Amino acid sequence: MAQALYRRWRSQTFEEVVGQEHVTQTLRNALRDGRVAHAYLFAGPRGTGKTSTARILAKALNCQAPEPERPCNRCPTCVAINQGRMLDLIEIDAASNNSVDDIRELRDKIHFRPSEGRYKVYIIDEVHMLSTSAFNALLKTLEEPPAHARFILATTEPHKIPATVISRCQRFDFRRIPVPQIVAHLRHIAQAEAIPVQDAALAAIARAAQGCMRDAVSLLDQMASYGAEAITAEMVHRVLGHVGGEQVMALVDALAARDVVAGLQLVQDLLLQGASLQEFTGQVVEYLRGVLLLQMTRDAHLLSDRSPEEVARLQQHAQALDRATTLYAIKRLSQALPELKGGEQPQLPLELAWIEIVQGEIRPTVAQEGPAPAPTQAEPPGPVSEEGQTEPAPSSEPSPPPPLDQEAVARLRDQWRRFLDAVRQRCGLKQQAALRSVRDVAVGEQMVVFAFGKNEFACRLIAEPQTLEQVARVLSDFLGRSVGLECHTGEQAVLPATAGRAVSQPKEVERPDPLLAYAVSELGAHVVETDPAPDPGSPSAGSPEEGSPGTPPGRSRAAAEQSLP
Ligand SMILES: Nc1ncnc2c1ncn2[C@@H]1O[C@H](COP(=O)(O)OP(=O)(O)O)[C@@H](O)[C@H]1O
Ligand SMILES: [Mg+2]
Ligand SMILES: [Zn+2]
Numbered sequence: 001m002a003q004a005l006y007r008r009w010r011s012q013t014f015e016e017v018v019g020q021e022h023v024t025q026t027l028r029n030a031l032r033d034g035r036v037a038h039a040y041l042f043a044g045p046r047g048t049g050k051t052s053t054a055r056i057l058a059k060a061l062n063c064q065a066p067e068p069e070r071p072c073n074r075c076p077t078c079v080a081i082n083q084g085r086m087l088d089l090i091e092i093d094a095a096s097n098n099s100v101d102d103i104r105e106l107r108d109k110i111h112f113r114p115s116e117g118r119y120k121v122y123i124i125d126e127v128h129m130l131s132t133s134a135f136n137a138l139l140k141t142l143e144e145p146p147a148h149a150r151f152i153l154a155t156t157e158p159h160k161i162p163a164t165v166i167s168r169c170q171r172f173d174f175r176r177i178p179v180p181q182i183v184a185h186l187r188h189i190a191q192a193e194a195i196p197v198q199d200a201a202l203a204a205i206a207r208a209a210q211g212c213m214r215d216a217v218s219l220l221d222q223m224a225s226y227g228a229e230a231i232t233a234e235m236v237h238r239v240l241g242h243v244g245g246e247q248v249m250a251l252v253d254a255l256a257a258r259d260v261v262a263g264l265q266l267v268q269d270l271l272l273q274g275a276s277l278q279e280f281t282g283q284v285v286e287y288l289r290g291v292l293l294l295q296m297t298r299d300a301h302l303l304s305d306r307s308p309e310e311v312a313r314l315q316q317h318a319q320a321l322d323r324a325t326t327l328y329a330i331k332r333l334s335q336a337l338p339e340l341k342g343g344e345q346p347q348l349p350l351e352l353a354w355i356e357i358v359q360g361e362i363r364p365t366v367a368q369e370g371p372a373p374a375p376t377q378a379e380p381p382g383p384v385s386e387e388g389q390t391e392p393a394p395s396s397e398p399s400p401p402p403p404l405d406q407e408a409v410a411r412l413r414d415q416w417r418r419f420l421d422a423v424r425q426r427c428g429l430k431q432q433a434a435l436r437s438v439r440d441v442a443v444g445e446q447m448v449v450f451a452f453g454k455n456e457f458a459c460r461l462i463a464e465p466q467t468l469e470q471v472a473r474v475l476s477d478f479l480g481r482s483v484g485l486e487c488h489t490g491e492q493a494v495l496p497a498t499a500g501r502a503v504s505q506p507k508e509v510e511r512p513d514p515l516l517a518y519a520v521s522e523l524g525a526h527v528v529e530t531d532p533a534p535d536p537g538s539p540s541a542g543s544p545e546e547g548s549p550g551t552p553p554g555r556s557r558a559a560a561e562q563s564l565p
Contacts, residue, residue, distance in 0.1 A: 005221035006214050008191055012073050012082065014060075018213060018444020020049050027053070031060050039142050039151035039171040041127075043158035044174025047214025053174075054123045055081060058089045061150060062117030077117050077394050080243040088114040088121065095126040100133035107141050110161055120149050127153040128160035135162055142168040143475045165534060182207060185213065195224045198452070200233035200309065208240055246343050247275075248283045251354075252291070255329060256320035256457065260358045264351060271347050271548070279338040281350055285333050287314075292326045294318035319430070322461050329357045361456035404495065408443040408479050427470045433460035435471075442493035448475050449486045451493040463487040546548050 011017045016025040016333075023042075030036045040057075042050040059071030059081045071078050080086040092106065106122065114120045124130075142151065142165065155161060155168060169355065183199075183206045190197045201223070211214035223231045223239065233245060247266060253264040270280055293302050295318045305312050321329075332353045337350035412419060424432035437455035441448065451458035462471060462485075471484040486496060 004097065004218070005189065005224075006158045006191070007219040009217055011056065012050060013071060014053075014056055017049045017053055017056070019181045020053065020174055022161065023053060024176065024227065027057055031057075031070065036150065038059065038145050038149070039153065039169040041161070041166060041169035041171040042152060042154040042174060044172060045176055046156050047209075047212035048174040048177060050154040050211065051125060054154060055089070056122065057152060058086075058119075058121040058150075058388055061112075061119045061121060062086075062088065063419070072164050072240060080116070086116065088117045088119065089123070090120065091125065092172055093125050094129040094134075095209045098129045098131050100131060100137050103130065103134040103137040103141075107137060107291060110141060111146055114148055119146070122149065123152045123154065125154045125482060126156070127165075128155045128157045128517075135165060139164055139168070177213050178211070179206045182206035182211075182216045183207060183212060186216055189217065191222075193224070193281050194228035197223070198232050199203055201236050203310075204236040204245075208236070220555045228306065232532070243285075245287075245310070247280065248287050250319075251284055252287060252317050255325070255358065258358050258456065260355060261514065263354045267347050267350055267354065275349050277347055278337060279335055281333050281340055285330055285337070288330045288333070290314045291321060291325070292330060293316045295321075295323045295326060306513060319433075320457055322457070322464065324464070325357070328360070332357050332360075369471040403444065405443040405445065409441055412441055412443065412448075412475075412478065415478070419474070422474050425472060426474055427467065431462065431467055434461040439491050440493040442495045443479070443483070444483075444495045446483055447486060448472070448479075448483050449488070449493040451490050453491055454489060456489055459487050461488050533553065562564070 002559050014028055015025050027036075036057075040054075042054060043385055057070060059073070062077045062081070063079055065072035066077035071081075073079070073082065077086065081089055090106070092102065110120065110122075112120075124138075130413050139162070144152070153161075153165075158166070158171075158173075183202045184200045186197075186205060187199075189195070190202070199221070202220075205216055207218045207224070208219065219236070219239075220231075221233060226235070226239075237245065247270065251263055251266055252259075254266065267277070268278060286386040290303055291314055294300065296313055300311050300315070303314060314561055318326075333350075336349040336353040340346065391560070395523050420435055423435055434455075435450070435458070437458035438450045439453040440451040442451075443449075448460075450462065452462075463470060468485055468487070473482060475485060476482045488494070
């Protein structure tokens with residue numbers, strides 16, 4: 001069998017050690033200045049380059065080439081070390097040779113001069129495994145080492161090493177290697193080895209490796225052994241027993257579309273496939289973390305470990321979801337994680353979390369109690385009691401009694417673009433983008449109503465209490481009088497029956513019956529299904545940014561176009 005990829009690709013020079021520049025640079029400087037310490041402690045997670053670096057240092061100490069070239073990997077000493085037959089390099093695995101006798105033997109021999117090189121180099125791997133008496137014996141040696149001896153102790157668990165030993169060593173902490181650097185290294189190996197692999201697969205491997213280069217290279221090796229076709233991210237997920245990214249996205253799509261049933265169906269499918277729901281949930285949380293990061297910072301650089309396609313999906317979802325929903329979903333799913341351990345109904349905690357995430361905002365209203373609203377709470381989208389009856393009737397006036405302020409409606413339509421700019425200035429880009437979905441406006445004496453067509457995301461975004469108030473303030477300035485704001489979906493803006501005279505704040509408007517609100521939100525989904533228009537459930541179609549910029553709202557497309565300035 002061919003040599004394992006991770007052995008064949010052991011770093012042979014300081015430059016080849018990926019991601020540990022803080023160590024390799026310091027060692028090179030010490031070599032250059034002839035100030036190499038007597039003993040080093042290399043601490044850090046497995047597979048991050050401790051043994052490789054120790055051997056490179058051993059080579060450099062004994063290399064016959066002039067200093068800047070050390071280790072040259074060509075002189076007889078370097079070659080001997082690379083072939084594992086250099087007598088002056090003594091590697092001890094403390095996991096199997098941990099007794100005091102092993103260390104005493106080391107001590108007895110250490111005083112003999114090196115046979116071939118300048119230095120005898122001792123690499124003691126997993127040094128934390130030494131017994132107490134062995135540590136004491138080692139300490140004596142470290143206290144008075146012969147001039148020709150150098151020690152490199154390596155460990156994954158530095159906290160288990162006596163302080164007396166640590167204090168005799170110069171310590172270096174090896175770090176987990178960042179995903180982009182692992183990806184670059186894997187790509188280099190794949191090219192050299194002619195392994196066909198997709199970028200997304202490299203990213204999936206690198207992420208799964210969690211900073212351990214050895215695992216990353218091994219996984220690439222394993223994937224390559226499966227066949228000649230190009231390695232895909234799908235294959236990587238399958239091999240790792242991960243659920244594919246597609247299913248994670250599907251759940252987040254369902255969340256953006258507020259499609260309870262689709263999510264429950266997905267969970268059921270996963271269960272039938274024998275997928276680990278805990279793993280899946282962890283992946284969803286991880287994904288939503290990326291979404292939240294984008295929503296908080298809008299800085300895609302923080303996602304440098306993701307592939308461009310993934311960043312694009314994340315950005316879509318960052319727009320399709322509101323921040324509160326993302327936050328709550330992360331919290332609620334994280335809460336469900338430890339409960340997903342099996343049991344009679346292994347999917348139940350996930351299903352419950354899912355339902356609460358999607359419908360949670362309705363519950364506090366139903367209960368009519370409790371000062372703490374669910375974190376996703378948004379104002380129910382407007383006078384839903386009317387919305388169900390809304391038929392696309394382009395030219396007819398709204399039927400409810402409150403008088404429309406036609407003049408204000410016209411003014412708002414005429415100056416819609418200016419209004420949007422003002423919203424952008426005072427509320428933000430996202431709010432402005434959401435308002436581009438407004439299809440119709442109704443203005444009463446003290447109340448403005450926006451109809452958002454089918455864009456439920458946009459509607460919810462504006463209907464968030466704080467946003468609602470902010471936008472209402474912009475509107476008030478615009479109209480020169482104090483108005484409240486209501487939002488609902490549908491093509492036609494409908495003033496609430498009570499909005500005609502006395503109501504000044506949207507919150508004081510008679511709240512629609514919560515059960516009715518729920519029914520209508522279900523009804524809304526039904527209406528969407530029977531409509532041949534693009535599916536608002538898909539985040540791109542539903543994304544507020546997709547609306548034609550600055551199109552003023554109108555009763556119909558024709559009306560909207562007529563009122564363009
Ligand atoms: N920093 C790194 N850069 C490049 N390859 C690495 C690195 N760390 C580990 N590897 C790969 O993993 C293998 C094992 O690394 P090793 O140096 O033995 O890690 P450690 O001693 O920290 O467990 C190497 O042969 C190499 O293929
Ligand atoms: Mg090692
Ligand atoms: Zn050499």
